[in-house]
């Protein structure tokens with residue numbers, strides 16, 4: 001059984017040496033505690049963690065810690081997290097500690113990964129290379145089912161590939177999920193008969209783990225062609241239950257709301273990368289990983305590597321589509337593609353519905369910005385004969 005290697009940035013407490021601090025992480029997450037104990041048996045030594053390396057980094061250090069594979073229950077993500085991201089964050093001997101990344105041995109990846117992955121989602125839409133363009137229904141909550149469907153219809157006419165519920169919209173009384181879903185799918189069918197273009201609608205089935213498969217099955221029965229789950233509020237187990245169920249034959253869009261509670265601070269918490277690896281393992285077909293220049297705080301060089309964790313080779317698992325979202329508008333598209341490549345879903349809510357000529361025009365402007373970028377034509381030049389893009393650039397400029 002291979003070992004799991006974890007990388008932590010940390011700052012020792014003033015009265016603690018770096019090696020003592022790193023040892024404290026190791027002990028706490030494997031076989032130790034704060035003091036010697038009489039109950040330890042010699043055979044347990046094989047389960048002791050090991051500090052492989054400590055090196056200075058910025059205001060602190062990076063420790064490479066080797067966890068014996070045997071301390072993990074293969075396939076139990078919750079237990080993995082209890083080790084690699086458990087009590088250690090509260091240790092007094094550390095002033096700050098951040099889990100940066102993990103190398104997982106194949107024996108600890110008994111998962112099937114995404115059912116569709118990038119290739120499968122592209123096949124549904126009929127693309128091979130270009131970035132997908134998505135929108136989020138806005139206002140994020142409050143619209144009736146009929147008005148939600150009307151917004152979706154306009155976005156589809158404008159050329160989006162994906163429409164999603166916002167992360168806080170599920171099955172509230174003002175917009176019951178089944179009614180919303182049926183109305184949106186009817187409108188997307190109408191749009192498709194006019195445009196010939198397939199559009200995915202990620203309906204947000206976020207709910208408790210013991211009910212989410214049933215919620216997904218019911219949504220598919222009503223015509224859903226994609227499901228959405230908020231992984232950090234619903235739990236990894238909810239996403240895994242949905243993704244691994246054979247009856248769920250549509251892709252799963254994974255939103256990461258709440259992530260910034262632990263990913264944002266560059267000195268303390270959990271970086272997005274190890275979390276992205278776990279979401280890919282349990283079967284997320286698409287996952288938000290941030291923008292190069294949008295509204296959310298981000299460490300953009302991390303986003304590039306986070307997306308690589310979703311797309312790089314990983315024991316034969318399919319790739320997860322990185323979703324670029326948060327304050328995006330057409331003027332930001334070139335920089336996103338330049339920084340993050342074309343295997344991305346560019347998702348804009350306000351950047352489409354806030355267009356001066358409405359949602360369909362906003363969607364067209366996003367598609368035009370993508371086309372201009374792929375043809376290496378500066379946006380302002382391309383806008384000369386693309387009215388919707390011209391209007392968007394006038395409103396928001398080319399780069400924030």
Ligand code: CAP
Pocket residue numbers: 136140166167255256257288289290291295296323324325326327328347348349350351
């Ligand atoms: C974007 C969004 C997404 C955020 C999530 C929002 O809307 O719908 O949830 O992008 O951030 O609610 O803010 P706008 P991340 O396009 O109108 O900003 O992708 O970093 O998880």
Ligand code: MG
Pocket residue numbers: 136140166167168
């Ligand atoms: Mg949102």
